[in-house]
Amino acid sequence: MTETATATAPKRSREVMIVLPGLMLAMMLAMLDNMIVGTAMPRIVGELNGLEYFTWVTTAYVLGTTVSTPIWGKLGDLYGRKNIFLGSIVLFLVGSALCGMAGSSMFGGTANGMTELIAFRALQGLGAGGLMVNVMAIIGDLVPPRERGQYQGIMAAMMSLAMIAGPLAGGFITDHLNWRWAFYVNLPLGGVALLWLVLKLHLPKYRTEHRIDWLGAGVLTVGITALVLITSWGGQAHGYPWGSWQILGLAAVAVVALGLFIPIERRAAEPVMPLHVFRDRNFSLISLVGFLLGFAMFGAISFMPLFQQTVQGASATNSGLLLLPMMASMMVVSLFVGRAITQTGKYKIYPVVGGVIMAVGMWLLSLQDVNTPVWQTGVFIAVLGLGMGFLMQTSMLIAQNSVEQKDLGVASSASTFFRSIGGSFGVSLFGAIFNNHLVSGLTERFGEKAAHAITSGGGQMNPAALDHLPPQIKTGFLESLANAISSVFGWAVLFAVLVPLIAAFIKEIPLRGGATSPSENLESVSASFE
Known part of the structure; x- marks a missing residue:
């Protein structure tokens, strides 16, 4: 490494560390919201009704994230990422405020509450797409790929922390305040992130012809x-x-x-999606891995709070605590993988190992039934978290390393896009599987008319209401619900096993930057600051 490269490295590190708190908080917003809502969903469905539409609260958010991700990435490449990033935060906060007001007297009461919530979640998702893709692209702007692993490992740990704090906060809010605060809590956090980034974020200036x-x-x-x-x-x-x-x-x-x-x-x-990036084999393969990761992960995980609160009888707060094994194992592994990639420059093994472990975790969760103890569920989801920890940021790193610097925003958005679209399809497909199995199980036990009455209402989804049902009906409902959720994880296994098979064909290409990079890489990064 030349003198210039050595001299510019501390400056780059200082720039990143100053900006990092704001980026971490923005990433936490996008992840925190989904996890908070998960533990609040049984209570939301109980108040707003519409059991058959409950997966759409998640689907609308993920779909909004998915369709906006490539647009946010391209806008950032063309106009510079700072203002675009700040705009996505504002949109996310507006959507959060509206979600908290869904079904309230301001919008005419609970009659159309679920429809309103779904629409506002889509708006919130549009903003969230900009949060996730721009955080990763900004890190890509400031840090060469060889050193990027440790920073993306930190972001992965922050995502894991949000996934830990989300269920806990969501459970506490649901039990002690009101589910609406699961959305309102974003407002002060987002305000702090917005102010910090306005003051501290300085990125390369772009002079590009503006064509969207x-x-x-x-x-x-x-x-x-x-x-x-x-x-x-x-x-x-x-x-x-x-x-x-x-x-x-x-x-x-x-x-x-x-x-x-x-x-x-x-x-x-x-x-908006340059097709030439798909000529790179690694980029195409890791995009497919991201799709399958999102499909299996988002599609299946959305059902865990429902299983824990309704079948296992946990409170909303305790269901958040019960997700700790998964989130903790994911956070530890993400930090380990990020540091290991930075030190060795090797990354191919991690998506392969992660895919195998994730598939095993999904298979274990598919074995659950109404009698599965809480501790056993904790072990199963810890295994799933291990697999996710190997995969989450490695897929982004490989995507970014497969393209030129000018396509960095596109690569970041494409990686997030395919994971999000996989999540959209996963939540939708698994929601259909869940509903069909639930209706089938309830019909077999109680008849078609009763099954329709249960699933079209939603009050029975409120865990507190279960205690007032006759024992025979309660048992039949819980058995049907547990079997329906287990079937979701069974289907998720089929998609999870494809991850390591595809990842095995990824070619180990040296990461740009770091100790082995030309000094020009470091000079171009440091010289581009405002």
């Missing part, structure tokens, strides 16, 4: 939304038959939209 591929973004949004609606509504007891005109029409829309997307992107001056 709105047509490509719109077509992509239409296609993805159609696919998510197919997985959400197709074959469901409260949806449409697979051969219905609604499902076939959505399939036609999806095929046409995604078919048009490729030629649109090829002709666009500034494509």
Whole structure:
């Protein structure tokens, strides 16, 4: 390393450490919200009703994140990431405030409360997409890939911490305050992050011709939304038959939209998803790994608080505590992997090992039933957390290292995009599987009319209401619910096992930067600060 490179390294480190608290808080916002809402969902459904739509509270958020992620990444590449990042925080906070008011007297009461909450969650998700992709892209702007592992390991640990604090905070808020504060809590945290980043964040200036591929973004949004609606509504007891005109029409829309997307992107001056990045084998493979990771992880994990509170009888606060084994193991492994990658420059083994462990965790969770003790669930989710810890930030690092610096925002957004779209499909598909198995189990035990009454209401989902049911009905309901949730994890295994198989084909390419990088890499980074 030359003298210039050595001299600029401390400056770069200082810049990153000054900005890091604001970035960590912004990342925590996006992750914290989803985990807080998870433990509050049984209470939300009990108040707003609509059991058959409860997965849409998560789906709308993830879908909003998914469709906005490539746009946020491209906007950051074109206009500079600071103002775009700050704008995404503001949008997220507006969505949070509206979510907290859903179903309140301000909007006409609880009659349309679930519909309002779903719509506001989509708006909140649009902002969250900018939070996640810009945090990773900003780190990519400031730090060479060889040194990026330790910082992304810190961000992964922060995500894990948010996933730990989220259920605990959500449980406490639900038990002692009101579920609406699960959304209002974002406002002071987001305000602090916004102020800190306004004052401390300094990024490279970009002089780029401003052309946004709105047509490509719109077509992509239409296609993805159609696919998510197919997985959400197709074959469901409260949806449409697979051969219905609604499902076939959505399939036609999806095929046409995604078919048009490729030629649109090829002709666009500034494509929202540049197709040339997929020529790199590692980028294509890790994007597919991210999709499957999101599919299995987000799709299945959203059901854990429901199992713990309703089947195992935990309070909302305790259900948050019961998720600690998963979050703690994920945080420890993420820190270890980040440091190991920085020291060795090797990364291929981690997504392979992580995929195997995640699949084992999903399989263990599929074995649960109404009699599964709490300690056993804790062991199972700890195994799942280990696998997730190997995968979460490694996938982002590989994606960023596979493209040129000018495409860094696109790579970051694409990595987040495929994980998010996997989560959208996972939540939707697993929600359909859950509802079908639940309705089938309840119909077998109580008859079709009673099963419809239970699932179309939602009051029975409130754990407190279960104690007032006759013992025979309560037992039958819990057995049906436990079997339905176990079936979700069983399906998740099928997608999780593909992760290590695909990751095995990733080629170990040396990471740019660090001790072995040319001095020009370091000079270009340090010289670009405002």
